[in-house]
Amino acid sequence: MPRERFTTKIETGERGRVFITIPFVPGDKWGKKPRHFVTGTINGVAFSGSLGSRGGSHFMPINKDLQSNAGVGPGDAVTVVIEPQAAGATSDLPEDLAQALADEPEARAFLEGLSAFYRNTYLTWITGAKQAETRAARVEQTVKLLQQKKKQR
Numbered sequence: 001m002p003r004e005r006f007t008t009k010i011e012t013g014e015r016g017r018v019f020i021t022i023p024f025v026p027g028d029k030w031g032k033k034p035r036h037f038v039t040g041t042i043n044g045v046a047f048s049g050s051l052g053s054r055g056g057s058h059f060m061p062i063n064k065d066l067q068s069n070a071g072v073g074p075g076d077a078v079t080v081v082i083e084p085q086a087a088g089a090t091s092d093l094p095e096d097l098a099q100a101l102a103d104e105p106e107a108r109a110f111l112e113g114l115s116a117f118y119r120n121t122y123l124t125w126i127t128g129a130k131q132a133e134t135r136a137a138r139v140e141q142t143v144k145l146l147q148q149k150k151k152q153r
Helices: 026-030 064-070 095-101 105-113 116-127 132-147
Strands: 004-009 018-022 037-042 045-050 052-054 057-061 077-084
Touching (some): 095 132, 105 116
Antiparallel strands (some): 004 077, 018 057, 037 045, 037 077, 052 057
């Protein structure tokens, strides 16, 4: 998939959110997906993350570590090189969940498309089980919830 290069300014939003606006529609460039996971550089400093959208515009949050490592902050102009993350690169799924989702591509795609908050809620719930039976039951229940396209709270 093609790598995109552009210059933009780091912006701030409500509640101190720091981000860059993506000057193209990721779905048009890289294909439609529930969530675009990306890698690249900001002023030569490597990052990986995911893109968000609001009101028809696409953005990428810039966390404090990336701001510090790149020596940038709100209002600064930055050069961005960005591309889709390789297939499977975002797969931090526990082996038992990955196996359970192997024959459930729609459920797995729903999980991969969730925001980090909801995805991590599922993963923490599964990995937090103390007994093997509890963990197996949670994996089974997670697959069912994902098949129903439900977010875990």
